[in-house]
Amino acid sequence: MNRLDGKVALVTGGARGLGGATAKLMAAAGAKVLITDLLDEVGAATVAGIEKAGGKAAYLHHDVVDEAGWEKAVKFAADTFGGLDILVNNAGIASDGKTLEETTLESWRRVIAVDLDSLFLGIKHAIPLLRARAGQWPGGGSIINISSIMGFVGMPGAASYIAAKGGVRLLTKAAALELAPSKIRVNSVHPGFTETDMVKGALKDLGARSGGVGENVMKDMITQRHPIGRMGVPIDIANAVCFLASDDSAFMTGSEVVVDGGYIAQ
Ligand code: NAD
DSSP, X not given: OOTTTTOEEEEETTTSHHHHHHHHHHHHTTOEEEEEESOHHHHHHXXXXXXXXXXXXXXXXXXXXXXXXXXXXXXXHHHHHSSOSEEEEOOOOOOOSOOTTTOOHHHHHHHHIIIIIHHHHHHHXXXXXXXXXXXXXXXXXXXXXXXXXXXXXXXXTOHHHHHHHHHHHHHHHHHHHHHGGGTEEEEEEEEOSBOSHHHHHHHHHHHHHTTSXXXXXXHHHHHHTOTTSSXXXXXXXXXHHHHHHSGGGXXXXXXXXXXXXXXXXX
C-alpha cells in the first residue's frame, strides 16, 4: 500500500520546482493532488506527467494572495476529489536582492504578502475541509508550510524574504497548537539552496552583489558551504514533505524539518 493512498492534497506553486516535485511524489504515493499556480501551461504539463505515470491530479489557476481564490481552491478540491487531507503551502517568491535602504515599501509588502500572508489565508480556508476528514487517519490532517533556512539565519540583501520565512516558522507553531485538538498537524520545512528556477535568479543576484561574479562561480561558492558537498535537488525536499504529509509522522506537529545538506549546522 502506498503511504498516501486515499488522501487528497493541495500543493500551491505546484507547477514546477519544489512544489512540482512534491506534487509528483505525492501522486506516486497514492494521493489525488490539486496543483495551484500562476503558470497555467507549466501546471497543465505537470498534471499531464502525473496522469501519464498513472496518478491523479488536477490544476487550478490561483494567486495565493487572493482570498476569494482560496475559497474557490478548497471548494475545487472538495468537488473534484471529495475533500482535503493535506495542504502544502509552497508558493513563494524571492526578494529583489536590494539592501534595506534600497527596498521600497511596495516591494517589501509584495514579498510578505506572497511568502507569509498567503499561508495564513491557506490555513484559514483549508481548516474546515481538513477537520472534516482528519479523524479518518492515524496522522489526522496535515499542513506543511515551506519556510527556508532563511527562517533561521539572516543574509544581506534579502530582509523581506527572511522576515517572511521567519514568520512562517512561528505561524506554523501557532497553528499547530490551535489545530492539534482538531487532529490537524502543522509542520514547517526549511530547505537549503536547492536547484530550481528561483535559486538560479538568487545566484545571479548574489553574484552581482559579490563584485559581479558569474552565476556558475556563485553556485560553486554556495555548493562549498554545504557539508554534504552539493546543493539540494527538488526531490530532497519533496521526500521530507511527503513524510510530513503521511501517517509516518503522526506524532510530529509544530516541528521544523531542516533539509539543507548541513548548511546551518555550522
Ligand atoms: P520556483 O520559482 O521554482 O517555484 C515557485 C512556484 O510558485 C512557481 O511555479 C511560481 O509560479 C509559483 N508562485 C509564485 N508566486 C505565486 C503566487 N502569488 N500564487 C501562486 N503561485 C505562485 O521556486 P522554488 O525554489 O520551487 O520555491 C518553492 C518554495 O520553496 C518557495 O516558498 C521558496 O521560498 C521555498 N524555498 C526554496 C529554496 C530553494 O533553494 N529553491 C530554499 C528555501 C525555500
